[in-house]
Amino acid sequence: MDTNWITTPVTAGLLRGALDVERTEHGVLPHRLPAWARAQYADGQLAMAESQPSGVRLVFRSRATAVELDTLPTKRLYVGAPPRPDGLYDLLVDGRPAGQGSVVGGNTMTIDMTAGTAETRTGPPGTLRFTGLSDALKNIEIWLPHNETTELVALRTDAPVEPARDPGRRVWLHHGSSISHGSDAASPTSIWPALAASLGGVELVNLGLGGSALLDPFTARTMRDTPADLISVKIGINLVNADLMRLRAFTPAVHGFLDTVREGHPTTPLLVVSPILCPIHEDTPGPSAPDFTNLGAGQLRFVAMGDPAERSAGKLTLGVIRDELARIVEQRAAEDPNLHYLDGRDLYGESDAAELPLPDQLHPDAATHRRIGERFARLVFDAPGAFTDRSGSTD
Structure with a gap:
């Protein structure tokens, strides 16, 4: 029997984790930086990162037993490398995992890392479908792919949709690099910030921006203007990668x-969170450069191109950054008792690197994302951590 679909417009009111929603030819495109911030520097890497909806989810209440979502994803292909898998969508029902899916088709961005070029080819939208849900009134969350720019075209259900209620949880605003963005995590709900947020019982707004945690003033102003009960800033690796300052x-x-x-x-x-252990840059400055030797087998690795002797001239390494961040926080905390510091090696350190080495020398794999998320939750959300729930601790 044909399903009697009800189409509900996708609006900002149904989205969590997005700071801006752009109307497009096809539908809406969630952004993680507002338009005024995006306009301040036309960087292709930043544009790609902030439009990938890491931590962004579609949230509503319904008795629907079937849900369809039409989207227009932008897939990435790397010249000389095998095709990447389609981005994953995670379905949660009343906070519990209830399914996964992907959308085929969409636009294709072909990236030539050796030439430093990218070319986008347009394609058709595709459909994500979940069926067999209970007919009870429930909260439905669809977490969008953390690594795939996703335009939302249409939402269809077989029962009416209403906005989800405010869960009353504290809002955690986090900024970091590609590791916070999700790098090689298994799915959008298993990137380490999403996992930590789930364990900590908070609502995540993720400003993990791959290659773009560069102390940009517009990112700071975005965080200044975003409502939040808890804030963290993970600083370091991109500044070394880019040899920026x-x-x-x-x-x-x-x-x-x-x-x-x-x-x-x-x-x-x-x-303030300093970098996790990254052996190639602990004592060697950047920049980082890709090693294409095994790209055809799907293995991309990175190498450090700096000279350790250049530290005396002020070039940054992760060791230098950790020492300076610890000093800065200690200095400021004398007048700011709500400012805290976490050494990133407490999340992933030498023993972890021996057991779970970074596959490409820079980014953690899925198992390491889980370890980092669980450790962050224990060290930060559990007493006596910086984000321990203390009633009345709001602005």
Whole structure:
């Protein structure tokens, strides 16, 4: 028998984790940076990262037993490498995993890493379908692919949809690099910030931006203006990757970033997290460069191109960054008791690297994302961590 579908417009009110929603020719495109911030620097890497909906989910209540979502994904292909798998969508029903799916078709962005070029080819939307759900009134969440730009075209259900109620949970705003973005996690709900948020019982707004945790002032202003009960900033690896600045610029930039965040959130718990262990850059400056030797077999690795002797001239390594972040936080915490520091090696350190080495020398795999998320939840959300729930601790 044909399903009697009800089509519900996808609006910002049905989305969580997005800071902006752009109307497109096909539907809506969630963004994780607002339009004014995106306009301040036309960087292709940043544009790709912020439009990939890491941590963004479609949330509603319904008695629907079947749900369809038409989307227009943008897939990435790398010249010389095997095709990447389609992005995954995670379905949660009343907070519990209830299915996964992918959407075929869509646009294709072909990236030539050796030439530094990218070309996009348009394609048709596809359909994600979940069936066999109970007919009870329930909360339905569809977490969008963390690594695939996704335009939302149409939402169909076999029962009416209503907005989900405010869960009353604290909102955690997090900023970091591709590791926080999701890198090689298994699915959108298993990126380490999503896992930590689930374990900590909070609502995630994820500003993990692959290749783009660069102390940009527009990101700081975005965080300043975003409502949040808890804030964390994970700083370091991208500054070394990009060989972006020397110590002389780094220290004032960190102070400026934190100053800006504090303008909007003067007493919110604010956690500064230093980089996890990354052996190639512990004592060797950037930049990082891709090693294409085994790209045809699907194996991309990175190498450090800097000279350790250049540290004396102020070039940044992860060791230098950790020492300076710890010093900055200690200095500021004397007048800011809600400012905290976490050494990233407590999330992934030497013993972890021996057991679960970074496959490409930079990014953790799915098992390591789980370990980092579980450790973050234990160290930060559990007492006496920086995000321990203390009634009345809001701005």
